[in-house]
Amino acid sequence: MSAAAQLEFRTRLRAALALPSVDERLAKLSALASDDLSYLETIQVGKALSGIKAADVEAYAPVRLAVLSSSTIDHLLPAIRVAGLRRKLFVDTYRGQFAQYRQALMGADSALSAFAPSVLLLSLTARDVLGDVPITASKAVADAAVTRAVGDLRELWRAGRERFRATVVQQSLLDVAPPLFGSSERLVPGAPGRLIARVNDELAGAAAEDGVLLLDVARASAADGLAAWFDERHWLQAKIEIAPEAARRYAELLSRLLGAHLGRSRKCLVLDLDNTLWSGVVGDDGIDGIVLGEGSALGEAHLALQKYAKQLKERGVILAVCSKNEWSIVEQAFDNHPEMHLRRDDIAAFAVNWQDKAQNLKQLASQLNIGLDSLVFVDDNPAERARVRESLPMVAVPELPVDPALYVRAIASGGYFEATVLTDEDRSRAAQYAANTQRDALRDAAASVDDFLRGLQMSVDHGTITPVDFSRATQLINKTNQFNTTTRRITGEELAEWATSPNGMALQFRLIDRYGDNGLVSVMLFRADPSNDAAFELANWVMSCRVFGRQLEHEALNIAVETARERGVRTFHAGYVPTEKNKVIANLFADLGFRPLGGEGGSGRWALDLDAYKPHATYIARRRDGRG
Amino acid sequence: MDENGLLALFTRVLRDLLADDSIVLGMETTRGDVPGWDSFNYVNFIVAVEAELGIKFRIADVESFQTVGEIVVEARAQLG
Helix, strand or coil, X not given: CCHHHHHHHHHHHHHHHCCCCHHHHHHHHHHHHCCCCCHHHXXXXXXXHCCCCHHXXXXXXXXXXXXXXXXXXXXXXXXXXXXXXXXXXXXXXXXCCCCCHHHHXXXXXXXXXXXXXXXXXXXXXXXXXXXXXXXXXXXXXXXXXXXXXXXXXXXXXHHHHHHHCCEEEEECCCCCCCCCCHHHHHHCCCCHHHHHXXXXXXXXXXXXXHCCEXXXXXXXXXXXXHHHCCXXXXXXXXXXXXXXXXXXXXXXXXXXXXXXXXCCCCCEEEECCECCCEECCHHHHCCCCCECCCCCHHHHHHHHHHHHHHHHHHCCCEEEEEEECCHHHHHHHHHHCCCCCCCHHHCCEEEEECCCHHHHHHHHHHHHCCCHHHEEEECCCHHHHHHHHHHCCCCECCCCCCCHHHHHHHHHCCCCCCCCCCCHHHHHHHHHHHHHHHHHHHHHHCCCHHHHHHHCCEEEEEEECCHHHHHHHHHHHHHCCCEECCXXXXXXXXXXXXXXXXXXXXXXXXXXXXXXXXXXXXXXXXXXXXXXXXXXXXXXXXXXXXXXXXXXXXXXXXXXXXXXXXCCCCEEEEEECCCCCCHHHCCHHHHCCCEEEECCCCCEEEEEECCCCCCCCCCEEECCCCEC | CCHHHHHHXXXXXXXXXXXXXXXXXXXXXXXXXXXXXXXXXXXXXXHHHHHHHCCCCCHHHHXXXXXXXXXXXXHHHHHC
């Protein structure tokens, strides 16, 4: 690193530290965190963060991370805190006593209990998990060792979840064993490399079953080379398994995982066309003149990007196009070019015109009803990238290499669309966004809003949240920022408790219309008022922006009132906690007929008298009387 | 890089590491002379210096360095 860059870092850090406002200081530190910081600089930013309390930070999701390990991990903590900033996470860390993770999980570490972790990361060495298995072990002995190792970990996960109600993250085993058999390693049951690979395989399945997040360092080190991850000298000197040089990479992987878990992953890939999806300028070269597809290496490179985009779409990522072009020509390219892998209906929204791209991105975000911070913008033109970065810093803009052969790698390595689980909703999300475009067409054609809503032929499927809904409901609660009355985030474990508690009521709603099933789109969480049996507190209410303006909030409230009345409830209380993003529902409770109880600064307390409640008239039919 | 250059660099690294601008390292300085320079920050110091200079110390040396001067001498030898 150049002396000038070092000096600039120091100047910026000092300037940040001098800021009295916590928000401003954190914004400056976050800007530093997105640079490629050295190990020493990372420690300095980490230290600067320790002067800030999570409680004073609003725009960042708080994470209380306890790392329980059987190797030294102190050197990873600053990098973890810094990487969190890149995903808008404010991470407080706790380091368990060296190799005391079992005792800690069994409750022997009172400092850990006092820390009250929301995330428990188990960072264990292969030696610790597997113990000593003789190289000459028979297949039966090796099998037993693998089964025992995975079973042991599952016990630890259970203890972690039950005792701390925390999300558990399991690090896969780093294979630092030197090869003993070379290529035949995989054929020998007791060979260390073989055992570790098997444990890692089984860990992945077990973690998925148990709702544990897998931090796959084994996969990353296989991609980067073990030397980038493990340094024998540090192991010998300080029992450091994850090398200091890998701290940044490790922390980035972890923050992607936590970010995905907390709904901070990106949702939409916005693609440029000329020299991005194909080679050439379609407006000049014509659709026969662009280079795309089999037969040319360059054409295949662009095809590879299209295929990758399509796979992302199948995984639930929304695709959009933002291009300076003539629509009539672009339309032809999509419809008639034989090598186009992406078709028009793969793209949820097009912005094809000659306007400024930053302006177009804003329009796309509003059309798709997602935040600008959900977009990843891919454009071969460095000037367009710079323009968007400057005017819309919340949009992710990967730096594309000059050679289209490397586009896919550049996008994939950003980790923008990290996901912890693939839900059925993810699989159908892209189709839902496409159906929304049809709904918009109906709205434009309908003479009035009433005509539009009637024409949608809507019905609602509702009921108590049951275990099959947990993962989608948790995802919805944690990802929804706009229609979210209290922006209270929740873990799967907490939701399970809520749904089964006799003092709670957790309702879920699916909206179906003539264009398809919108899926689980709203959740209401009620809790009984401890001082008044006949009152329920609406602790949180979220609704997907996909169904805004469809009267679902009215019908959902009708249903909630009916369900609560059956349980003898006579009053709902509710609060609105304003954030940057939920202004759209600032008047929700007033509009729904709640009575204000007072409150300051836009936040307020509201009450609804169920005895006097008159159901809102809506165009939504009931599908059935609810499940469970 | 000469002795003084290395001492200045080491001083700067340790100041950054411990957030203490009063630190001044000399050839005879030992870890015990600098508050906060514990074994963990010794590892951090070595990692940072290795990265700055593009060298790698041998474990026997890392284990046996008594004074800052000994680190300077070894770094100079490696830098050639």
